[in-house]
Amino acid sequence: PGYHVLEAGDTMLTLAVAPGRCFSVADASGAERARLWALAVQIYALRRTGDFGIGDFSALSQIAVKAADQGAAALVLSPVHAGFSADPHHFSPYSPSSRQFLNPLHADAHVVFGGPAVEAAAAALDRAAEIASLERAAMVDWPVAGPIKLAILRHLYDQALPRMPELLADYQAFRNAGGPALEGHARFEAIHAVQFGADPSRWHWRTWGDGLDNPESAAVEAFARQHPDEVGFHAFLQWVADRSLAQAQNAARSAGMPIGLISDLAVGTDGGGSQAWSRQADMLIGLSVGAPPDLLNGVGQNWGLSAFSPRALIRSGFSAFREMIVAAMAHAGGVRI
Template sequence: MDLADDALRDRARRAGIAPDWTDVTGQARSVAPETLERLLALIGADEPAASVPPLVTGMVRQAIPLPSEAGTGAAVLVLESGERAEITVHPGDDGRCWVPPIDRPGYHRLQLHDREITLAVAPPRCFSLDEVARGGRMWGLAAQIYGLRRPGDGGIGDSRGIAELARAAGRAGADALALSPTHALFTAEPERFGPYSPSSRLFLNPLQADPAALFGQGRVAAAIRTAGVAEAMRRCEAAVLIDWPEAAQAKLALFRALFDGFDAAAEAGGGLAEDFAGFVRAGGALLQDHARFEALQAARLAADPADRDWRRWPAALRDPAGATVAAFAAAQDREIRFHLFLQWLADRAFAAAQAEARSAGLRIGLIADLAVGMDATGSHAWSRPSDVLGGASIGSPPDAFNADGQNWTLAAISPRAMVETGFAPFLDTLRATLRHAGGIRIDHVMGLARLWLVPDGMAPTEGAYLTYPAEDLLRLVALESHRHRA
């Protein structure tokens, strides 16, 4: 190994890329220089980083360290409750600055000199089963949503099937029902139905929603007749295996009919119209961008069925904040409103399922599944490309089961983007998963500490481990767990 390789390996270590790893047999392995160079470029290792991040995590009742660049001296601490206190940030022997201990968990604001820093102060651990069980024992069931098929669901399972299983489980004394992921997939490509390869983990798969939760059985039955999909839905329900394209086409036609009726009446106002408007306002830019992507991808595929990857679209369409996308959104306002409608429908349907699970006696209710990554051709990567490590996929090195390693073709959130945005992409994802759940399973949870990344075009054996800010992420998980009592 020459001096250039030594320097490259040192750069990789400083950037959080492990230049070495140990295989399943205990043999030490070195990462190829090409892999290190590509990953260094991918994570922006040579770009200047913010000296003081906008959010710093800490533990309750422990002093919180800040980078030396934050400065010391008199400061104002604004607690999440709005209470204000004058404090002093002290220099430490280790070169860092230290905030005195804070006795309350939460997202507090530190006003120091001319800057404001969010202090995410976490409890010692997540909300626990003991806090629910109070010394008793608990048990639950697990189910794939698409296995909970029932008459009227179109053959693919839905939130009503979840609620029915929860009621049965509650009668048997269960406390939890763990589910497969409910993340948004690709409405325009129903053949991409893998729940662990979502378009976005910030939104839901509307095909899994029971529309009767919002509109009632009578309106749904009328919409099925209007859409002319009764026979198609019965055929899908009777099939041994799921035909995702046919089932999705029928259910989306049903949703279109519901939307047409709702949209025509929405101008008159009423409870549902107000609820929908509030949902759209609360969803903000993230929700609007997801709806724009869904509409834009559908339009591109209608023109060319092979045009499925936004990374190959014209440059103007790859810019979600650009004039071309804005013009498309203005021209396709009703289509975008339909995709907003789908997310509203799904959100309210899953809220109803969790409420029914809890009312059936499940002390935890639904346990959601948070996928480890997202599809690089999907909504999140298009709307927030700086969040995502494009150009590499999550996978795993060779092991006893896969001698060639694995490439899961999933994009990861950039650890640098997490730190520089106050962990916004991570927190948004976590909160979306906790929204209608009493607990979550974090898929491949070691990804909070490190992920095996495979540069595009390279074999899984040619990947490397990228370090993530595990201490920060675990604190944020604990804090959000307590805030959601999940």
Template structure:
């Protein structure tokens, strides 16, 4: 686990700073500010960097000049002297105009289209819709001289043909596809599970899509419409000790450790290979453990996958599978090939120097993905690169089959993927697409009541200016990669579509600043890809949010989260009838102790002030039980801390009473267990991202008590 997990330790109640703000400096101090600082703040504002931020107490803080300069430098704007500042201001204007050179714009259906080029009203313009239909339209009057066209009535990526070149218009629907759209307005429910925690035959101690498919099949029979899973982004094949799913090397490709070979190879073939390779004993021993041993289980699984790759190339009985892979190999995109090269090169460099974890620490000739030396390396390691492409092909096939099983079982949505907020700056994406990401900055969070020093998660993200200049291609690619095999996505830290707290490399998290992102453009693209994939979108909107942000999400058709543990004030829980119908209702999340563990106090360590924490928990139990009583869900004396099952059952019935169209139940609460997948703010102190559930994935829901809990959320579907 990386520092990203600390993000979950932010305040989960929605708090917005009030109008009363206490400024750090008075008017006299403002007057004494050097001219260069004024220019710096002006440049920062134009670049989308806020020179001020407001804390939870309503106090206004000024961002230091050093922080502003560091973030501007990451944007490619040097600001050391007054002359450079003025040059940067001029360059900023030029870059704003240069963004139009991408010849890309977005709109909504029903809205007029203002293109990033000049044109005359009354001119005739030819358009090709994404589906191939050709249209001829007449340009409208424009107040600013930009070419303005009538609105589109069909969503899609449409092409406007102009004498000096084409312009792409991404015409988005009014909002994303919602669960209500898919289920004719009726409510439904789904489960949420960590893919690595699911047991299935031959998994060798790491959950795979075989477990996802087995759980999805059973959940569908019991009436579920969705199965939300943990991120399956690519990590680092050469470094199994880096296993946090929220710190990916790239979000464009998958973690092959979760591949299910039996989704591709004939029945019995994988078991035979395991026996031939002598892997069975160790795989069975690791599979029996309650915790994943990533450093042992990952190389073992790679041995199996590599053995399957060799046999695919050699075995006559695998002609069909080999033909399918060879086609995928021939069609492999430059992006995929770059990722494959990174994986092989990363392993090679770590062998040369174990400290060369970051690609900036590699031999200099390999730091540029387009160098002659990298091309020569790829040619010399062609078979290893093919193996990496095989891993992605195998994982994609098994991912798709799991989704097919869910849908064939009757689920309206099927799998819901989890999209991490960023990518590791040391990884594949940052190396292969250096112009797209912000170098020298880390995504994080400002100081709050739960983290006085703020947080820096060690992740990078897209450059807002780079996105505009590239026609948002990296963001569109990321959305499509996440949506390829699923019926929905959960966007982690969805506020990042609007603004992110960025911290300069080497600085403390308190020395960051908010950077604005083009929210309307990004949400238009989210809506368009949601429409194209017929997929729902859920946004993790917990923590400190700007005023009105949840309402903005609602208007975008993005379902926010309403987590029972946080839907309360100091005296009672918010009645379920008052919850937002457009949001998804949850009893808990992967970053919280499950309901049984919360009631039992299993998350309270013997650290500082354990007695005070126990007393606070006892008070909170009373508030929760009282709220359950007021809803008529329980009666009688409050159960003892060890009597958890009645509380879990009541919590599920509580969210079931909400008008939220979609309810998502963590598998831990469905099973009424106390295991917490991830403890925010910890690394090696807790076994984060390692817990495995007891029992085979396809049998987890067989217990009568589990079925009763699910029945509160919806009726069984049966075998049909």
């Protein structure tokens, strides 16, 4: 709504019809609350039983309710963007694979499947003791916790989901609604797992070759046909993450927060990630974002982050940027840019 395509001969342009003013904090809070305050949290610093020692969206729900009880209007988050499932060592939320999708390691399968199903999966894989150890640890251990959590989620995908018709229908509806963007992300994750698993030097999609570096290629289509369960699993991860984050925002609002969650948009995306691979025409592939020299670092910094191409954004009516903001606001009352 609000965006229109105008055609004049061979020329097409996007027209954005904006409202007279933006929706404001005052609109969200109402006139009765003159001053508001918010609490900032790093999700991986939160703890609850069942979070694998890395924090999750249910821990976020819990602290949102407690903060609301103390009068907080919002909860400001660390970025929750998608990382690289095949590489648990690449875990920085500020160097994501995609800013359009979520980090499934923060998902809580209990929200979707219930406690008994998740506990049964942990028991079937004999991982309960390891999970308990991770939750007792003082520090986050991403390289250990990540693969264990993904293994539990994979067991639920393979064994539990097919036996739950209502959940299966919801997953399929989510996947259909996600369209080409979700399919592209899921394909990237599946291909990345195969390429990186076979040879760590093929971490970046530009090293894949054989047509796999082009999301529109016949090679990528063939891969998707040959590995439907792998691609489907990564779409499943986004479904569980989406439902978990939605529950956290619902909990925050139900507890009385007028705004609820405020999502955080990372500065850019990793040039080797899903968003750069799937939207190559929209990105400055050869660009690396960083910081200029300062007193602490005389040669400056290279963050390895890619960014949108201004010319491509203009040509597309800023569609890539708009889709990213829509994703950031899907289960949030605000976004920090």
